[in-house]
Amino acid sequence: MATIELRDLGNTGLKLSCVGFGASPLGNVFGPVSEHEANACVREAFRLGINFFDTSPYYGGTLSEKVLGKALKALGVPRNEYIVSTKCGRYVEGFDFSAERVTKSIDESLERLQLDYVDILQCHDIEFGSLDQIVNETIPALQKLKESGKIRFIGITGLPLGVFTYVLDRVPPSTVDVILSYCHYSINDSTLEDLLPYLKSKSVGVIHASPLAMGLLTEGGPPEWHPASPELKAACQAAAAYCKEKGKNISKLAMQYSLSNKDISSVLVGMNSVRQVEGNVAAATELATVGKDEKTVSEIEDILKSVKNQTWPSGIQQS
Numbered sequence: 001m002a003t004i005e006l007r008d009l010g011n012t013g014l015k016l017s018c019v020g021f022g023a024s025p026l027g028n029v030f031g032p033v034s035e036h037e038a039n040a041c042v043r044e045a046f047r048l049g050i051n052f053f054d055t056s057p058y059y060g061g062t063l064s065e066k067v068l069g070k071a072l073k074a075l076g077v078p079r080n081e082y083i084v085s086t087k088c089g090r091y092v093e094g095f096d097f098s099a100e101r102v103t104k105s106i107d108e109s110l111e112r113l114q115l116d117y118v119d120i121l122q123c124h125d126i127e128f129g130s131l132d133q134i135v136n137e138t139i140p141a142l143q144k145l146k147e148s149g150k151i152r153f154i155g156i157t158g159l160p161l162g163v164f165t166y167v168l169d170r171v172p173p174s175t176v177d178v179i180l181s182y183c184h185y186s187i188n189d190s191t192l193e194d195l196l197p198y199l200k201s202k203s204v205g206v207i208h209a210s211p212l213a214m215g216l217l218t219e220g221g222p223p224e225w226h227p228a229s230p231e232l233k234a235a236c237q238a239a240a241a242y243c244k245e246k247g248k249n250i251s252k253l254a255m256q257y258s259l260s261n262k263d264i265s266s267v268l269v270g271m272n273s274v275r276q277v278e279g280n281v282a283a284a285t286e287l288a289t290v291g292k293d294e295k296t297v298s299e300i301e302d303i304l305k306s307v308k309n310q311t312w313p314s315g316i317q318q319s
């Protein structure tokens with residue numbers, strides 16, 4: 001069995017599997033998932049070499065953290081064999097990036113996850129908060145959590161790429177260890193690429209989430225709540241139909257597209273069936289052994305040309 005590649009995450013010393021397990025589907029975000037299926041997904045992912053698991057108190061109103069925690073415990077392996085990231089500041093009740101809330105939040109998360117520490121705690125979707133509060137209050141609170149040993153590394157997540165430079169330009173070096181960007185290094189939108197040299201210059205680890213553009217690049221299509229424009233949804237649907245007709249799998253090609261850039265430490269994909277876990281791991285091992293199907297990717301890029309790099313609004317400021 002080919003093993004899945006591990007990549008360094010910035011300066012953290014962590015080695016993340018290049019395919020990461022996005023646990024938002026375990027909070028039933030993409031439709032119902034039984035606890036049995038959730039356990040089976042986590043077990044199979046770990047067996048196949050995935051060591052990185054990402055969740056948030058926001059996913060399924062804390063359900064994802066609880067289900068992931070149980071599934072990880074059931075693996076029965078030493079804690080240092082897997083890497084867990086969760087988030088703070090975004091909850092089903094709304095956003096709160098205050099020092100008081102995020103300090104309480106980690107204790108709640110650790111209890112739900114049944115863990116003594118998380119490897120990474122990330123401020124979740126900072127474009128919905130005051131970026132100056134993130135710099136001056138939230139991150140200093142997370143530094144205290146780091147000192148206490150409840151978290152090992154600090155991260156920030158968001159959709160508009162400008163939020164990362166805003167924060168990283170204002171915090172002391174090595175304060176923010178990792179950024180999680182989503183939906184910006186996929187076949188339809190590759191705008192994260194331009195930011196990679198800057199992130200490297202800051203020694204910040206890079207995680208790219210939602211390689212399937214939250215379901216746009218799947219045969220089944222996106223969930224009802226997907227924020228893309230009708231035009232973008234239609235173009236992706238046409239690309240998926242084209243691949244199907246050619247006997248190709250658009251999700252596999254999309255995974256391989258995201259995995260190809262080694263400046264991205266881990267590609268976090270949401271998975272809610274053992275079949276998807278196996279498919280996404282196979283996409284990585286096939287990329288490492290056979291390479292990319294450049295021809296079909298460029299045909300998909302042609303189909304998506306009119307919507308290339310189209311995104312959607314997110315947050316209270318577009319910096």
Ligand code: NAD
Nearest residue numbers: 022023024030157182209210211212213214215251269270
């Ligand atoms: P995604 O692009 O990974 O797509 C997930 C969807 O694709 C789900 O419906 C899943 O069932 C389906 N899927 C997965 N593998 C498939 C395959 N091989 N074939 C067909 N369908 C497949 O989007 P996502 O789940 O939103 O993102 C991944 C993870 O990244 C999340 O679970 C979360 O952990 C993280 N994330 C974080 C943020 C943030 O912090 N702001 C934002 C987005 C995602």
